[in-house]
Amino acid sequence: MTTSAIATAPYQDLAAALRGSLVLPGDPGYDQARAVYNGMVDKHPAAVARCRDTADVITCVRFAREHGVEIAVRAGGHHAAGLGVQDGALVIDLSLMRSTTVSPGGHTVRADAGCTWGDVDHATVAFGMATPSGFLSSTGVAGLTLGGGIGYLSRRFGLTVDNLLAADVVLADGTFVTASESSHSDLFWALRGGGGNFGIVTSFTFRCHDIGEHGTIIGGPVLYDIADTAEVMRWYRDLVPSLPEELSGWIALLTIPPAPPFPEELWGRKACGIVWCYTGPHDRADDVLEPVRTFGSPLVVGLQPMPFSVLQSAFDPLLPPGLQWYWRADFFNEISDEAIDVHVKYGPRLPTGLSTMHMYPIDGAASRVAADATAFAYRSGGFAGVIVGVDPDPANAGLISQWARDYWEALHPTSAGGAYINFMMSEGQDRIKAAYRGNYDRLAQVKQRYDPGNAFHLNQNIQPAGG
Ligand SMILES: Cc1cc2nc3c(=O)[nH]c(=O)nc-3n(C[C@H](O)[C@H](O)[C@H](O)COP(=O)(O)OP(=O)(O)OC[C@H]3O[C@@H](n4cnc5c(N)ncnc54)[C@H](O)[C@@H]3O)c2cc1C
Numbered sequence: 137m138t139t140s141a142i143a144t145a146p147y148q149d150l151a152a153a154l155r156g157s158l159v160l161p162g163d164p165g166y167d168q169a170r171a172v173y174n175g176m177v178d179k180h181p182a183a184v185a186r187c188r189d190t191a192d193v194i195t196c197v198r199f200a201r202e203h204g205v206e207i208a209v210r211a212g213g214h215h216a217a218g219l220g221v222q223d224g225a226l227v228i229d230l231s232l233m234r235s236t237t238v239s240p241g242g243h244t245v246r247a248d249a250g251c252t253w254g255d256v257d258h259a260t261v262a263f264g265m266a267t268p269s270g271f272l273s274s275t276g277v278a279g280l281t282l283g284g285g286i287g288y289l290s291r292r293f294g295l296t297v298d299n300l301l302a303a304d305v306v307l308a309d310g311t312f313v314t315a316s317e318s319s320h321s322d323l324f325w326a327l328r329g330g331g332g333n334f335g336i337v338t339s340f341t342f343r344c345h346d347i348g349e350h351g352t353i354i355g356g357p358v359l360y361d362i363a364d365t366a367e368v369m370r371w372y373r374d375l376v377p378s379l380p381e382e383l384s385g386w387i388a389l390l391t392i393p394p395a396p397p398f399p400e401e402l403w404g405r406k407a408c409g410i411v412w413c414y415t416g417p418h419d420r421a422d423d424v425l426e427p428v429r430t431f432g433s434p435l436v437v438g439l440q441p442m443p444f445s446v447l448q449s450a451f452d453p454l455l456p457p458g459l460q461w462y463w464r465a466d467f468f469n470e471i472s473d474e475a476i477d478v479h480v481k482y483g484p485r486l487p488t489g490l491s492t493m494h495m496y497p498i499d500g501a502a503s504r505v506a507a508d509a510t511a512f513a514y515r516s517g518g519f520a521g522v523i524v525g526v527d528p529d530p531a532n533a534g535l536i537s538q539w540a541r542d543y544w545e546a547l548h549p550t551s552a553g554g555a556y557i558n559f560m561m562s563e564g565q566d567r568i569k570a571a572y573r574g575n576y577d578r579l580a581q582v583k584q585r586y587d588p589g590n591a592f593h594l595n596q597n598i599q600p601a602g603g
Contacts, residue, residue: 212276
């Protein structure tokens with residue numbers, strides 16, 4: 137794209153053709169429209185198309201193609217690298233497309249691409265069901281799904297992509313297809329982990345599962361003193377494989393938030409903790425949770441019955457949009473003794489109250505799927521680890537980034553190689569290839585078929601084969 141293309145593209149024609157609105161530089165609301173979740177990202181697009189429907193998306197893709205305008209696609213806007221916005225680009229913003237349709241009998245939910253997981257949980261938990269998603273409700277359905285989707289339900293029901301039944305997609309040439317196992321199956325394979333490389337998904341259909349007692353699960357954090365990190369991590373890594381798949385939990389190093397329900401005397405104290413989620417029948421809960429309730433000397437035991445949607449949104453108030461975020465990630469086959477030594481060193485150095493380290497299990501049902509069955513290649517039964525520097529103050533951007541980089545450098549030698557693309561910054565082609573392992577070449581072939589000109593390149597980009 138050239139500067140003259142930006143200047144000469146007839147945005148007034150595009151505005152007239154849309155059912156949604158087109159926000160241009162200088163318009164009221166431009167700064168709000170260009171903002172993404174990570175406050176470190178400060179990009180100035182040529183225009184933001186706030187699409188209302190699939191027809192708007194098709195119109196935008198055809199316009200961009202005709203006028204040589206770069207395309208950025210934004211759904212929830214959560215990607216740490218700010219991939220949903222770019223200087224000079226046309227941002228195709230899906231965040232107004234948020235309707236959901238539940239089929240209680242069919243155990244499915246159809247979600248428009250602008251939905252957050254809060255929208256989907258709201259719709260399904262009312263029927264006692266959920267589809268596997270993540271650990272937060274404000275994350276976008278689209279970006280999370282297209283990258284894989286790791287969450288509380290992954291152990292029991294697989295990744296989000298393992299529960300995707302169909303996706304409606306606007307392709308780079310402006311045509312529209314529905315991808316599923318029986319239609320455009322190569323595209324459907326690539327969408328399940330290959331990110332936003334192949335087209336713009338306008339809606340997703342997921343399989344749902346009955347969880348807990350009519351959607352009420354037992355969950356919450358159990359927190360230990362940071363000095364107990366080594367002991368807690370060893371216990372956790374040995375315990376998790378023996379647990380029934382109805383119980384999952386991710387382990388974290390964190391600072392206890394200065395807010396209820398945490399006791400005031402613990403506010404600001406550094407901790408090692410596990411956030412548990414039990415989705416089985418409640419009459420078995422005491423037995424299943426017994427090892428969790430009896431281990432060590434916890435500072436906080438926050439386990440309680442709650443609707444799944446409440447657990448999913450429990451951390452939302454701590455993490456409003458606009459904070460500074462810097463992420464570094466890897467996959468880990470195990471939490472080795474060497475890795476624990478690194479966590480013990482860097483946990484007490486958490487640079488700010490919101491900075492954290494998380495390890496999410498990708499085991500159980502998620503690890504029974506073959507590595508080449510979907511584009512998401514890491515199925516070895518380990519963990520997705522992420523070190524995240526977070527703070528509201530831009531003046532601390534350097535501090536949080538340096539801590540995360542140093543921690544990652546020290547931990548990386550214990551990793552399995554490659555990282556979850558949704559936890560990576562813009563880290564170059566070698567890291568993207570490492571993320572996709574043996575699936576990269578097939579992804580490049582599918583990219584060549586559906587987007588040979590790489591129109592959709594503002595993502596963890598897969599280069600078209602032969603290009
Ligand atoms: C606070 C926080 C918590 C998180 N927790 C989890 C978690 O528990 N589990 C997990 O798996 N991940 C988690 N993530 C990572 C999350 O999956 C990624 O940030 C994901 O990209 C977010 O999707 P989005 O739609 O909000 O992002 P966006 O920034 O809007 O999009 C991300 C990428 O996807 C592309 N894209 C978006 N929509 C479409 C579409 N409809 N069609 C084609 N391409 C599209 C964009 O162009 C961009 O490249 C978390 C992120 C944050 C910030």
